[in-house]
Amino acid sequence: MAAGTPRVFVSHLAGVPVFDPNGDQVGRVRDLVAMLRVGGKPPRLLGMVVEVVSRRRIFVPMTRVTGVESGQVITTGVVNMRRFEQRPTERLVLGEFLDRRVRLVETDEEVTVLDVAIQQLPARRDWEIDKFFVRKGRGGALRRKGETLTVEWSAISGFSLEEHGQGAENLVATFERLRPTDVANALHHLTPKRRAEVAAALDDDRLADVLEELPGDDQVEILGKLAEDRAADVLEAMDPDDAADLLSELPEADKERLLALMRPDDAADVRRLLSYEERTAGGLMTTEPIILRPDATVADALARVRQQDLSPALAAQVYVCRSPDETPTGKYLGTVHFQRLLRDPPFTLVSSIVDSDLVPLTPETPLPEVTSYLAAYNLVSVPVVDESGSLLGAVTVDDVLDHLLPEDWRETDFQGEEGIAGGR
Template identity: 85%
Template sequence: MVASAARIFVSHLAGVPVFDPNGDQVGRVRDLVAMLRVGRRPPRLLGLVVEMLNRRRIFLPMTRITGIESGQVITTGVLNVRRFEQRPTERLVLGELLDRRVRLVDSGEEATVLDVSVLRLPARRDWEIDKVFVRRGRGGALRRRGETLTVEWSAVTGFSLDEEDQGAESLLATFERMRPADLANALHHLTPKRRAEVAVALDDDRLADVLEELPEDDQVEILGKLKEERAADVLEAMDPDDAADLLSELPEDDKERLLALMRPDDAADVRRLLAYEERTAGGLMTTEPIVLRPDATVADALARVRSQDLSPALAAQVYVCRPPDETPTGKYLGTVHFQRLLRDPPFTLVGAVVDSDLPPLAPGTPLRAVTSYLAAYNMVAAPVVDESGSLLGAVTVDDVLDHLLPEDWRETEFEAAHPPEPAHTDGTGAAGAGGGEERHGRRR
């Protein structure tokens, strides 16, 4: 029996952990699956979309849930680990119902759905969506614009219609605390229509971070649905190497048009990267490593390393060069590793502790040699220096991994590293329920 029969607003379920009876976490709630019914009957809640620890999304029927309370969901321990595939008669509650524009039956006023609540029916195992939390549109003289209220499901209409321009405010609120990679995974599983609506609603920096984690097809699709000026702004916010990779997937005319709209300095960095072969050090590198002059101090270096905008790989070391400080720099002198910065007094000059014995990479170094270099020297990033001795950028281990893994690794959600298997059972070896609860795998 489900431990909690209280009304639950679905925004409170987004991202909550799912546990088996032994207390082991099996994943997190990413959405809810409902089936609309004829007339004004409340939709039946069929189950949850659960993202497992290997990022595979599965369907968890409500009949397999024994408790929803205290920010967690408890299952019976029997899971069907086939990939979730949405059926034509089903609706994703977070992905498709929130932010939808509906009409109040009594007044005919337009309203926007902010949340919906679900309730377990007494003496039954069924769950229904029973209430809708909405914000009114423009009201009469006695009502202020934006008034919110909770109404019965039967008091609104418009959920069964396809909406051309649906908002994303409430859906974004459920995504707020997700890491970029997790948000990218959530976007990938939305319909193209909703994916575009969410992308438009994200700010430039957040969208840039998410695009860097998406498969190339999704990147191109989303960029193509943005206004060109906005697309150029997002490309500027991306790491130059990721922006170059994305632009390389576009037709030549589109690529040049977007580059012309970007700030000249940002466009110059991207053009420089596009000039190199993709699977070389020059094609892999970022043009924005930490560059310091030899008269900078350890304290200066640590201040730069602390920047939250840096990836861990880029923050692992600083590169000491003669002016100019922007890539391509003056003469490259060597590298100072983060651990060395922690060992020396803050007033020490970085020029005095530089490691000049480590050979840099040439921009034409092939991917295989870059990989061997990082492995041989136990490095997470490596400097790329041209024939004149100028630092051009740095290759980081995450960019190398992107090119070593299969091209569709983002789309298969790490399945190569985590083969599908029933992770939790009730001791019978069952991998899931049969009959109406059986789900078919999705091929993407």
């Protein structure tokens, strides 16, 4: 295990308080949610089941967890208060793993799982199950006095998924090895029934990533088969511009109903994008580029650029604006490109190295002009500002390509990995 990635035993997390960044208690940990994987890989930890003050149990993704320390869990403070519902591909670590009888691979000896260790993967926000603390023997006196030992996931049998089978659980576990684009390609070629089963089994973030890569007809079909609360959760997890594109395909009544179920901040971004014509800079832009204040440093900018969830196009530059630093921002001051960040000392203020020569686009700029602008200046992203000079968002080259390519381009089989067997 790499340095800086401490191991945590889940029995020590049961009942510990969960805090937001301000130190206010959100609730207490009641369980952890994992997903089994094929190929002998350790299960991936998806999140925590947290009981809030009203005794409602909610799901907190591990991507929202910033610290797991002795006696407490720290989150980003952004949690969804909808009631937790376990999905077919999910396993409760405390509820289903502890006290389970499994076998040691080397000796075929039966053991009882007493505890499970988890760890965060180096340089990533992903967590996985690392080791098992087990006791030999079959219960009774032997169970109390049997030898205990800590073993790797690969040293036991009794949990792993088989590589074959038609269940959505196996197919979803197989999909985990693929990029969202390749999962979308495989999903597109399933029957509608099978497509709905797999979509129901994917977690919200993964389904959101896959929906963004699917043709519009498939997006509408899948979203329409989800419960409305879950459809709203998935829309929240999508990039605002992709969520707006999807909602624009729905009847007005359905669109408004889903927007009303979304978190107000997320819904506001999507509504703003829906107010622009589709083939304009405003209709193409994302409302979540990297935004920094003038007093931020190069070190601050590089920390933001390193965020795992950012696309390469969005990570290629940061936009310097006066407060507020969420769109619509204060006055837009200029752009700092990634290469420039690599050339200057970490303590340099971004306001001293901004590129203010390029004129930003207005939200009404038509698609052909956006395309010409990106090509003329060799850019992968361009800022969009309103008449008062506030940054509204950024148009990335991938969103432009989506509108320039033929409508059926996503149906081209460009998947570079082996196809998915048993999909139908």
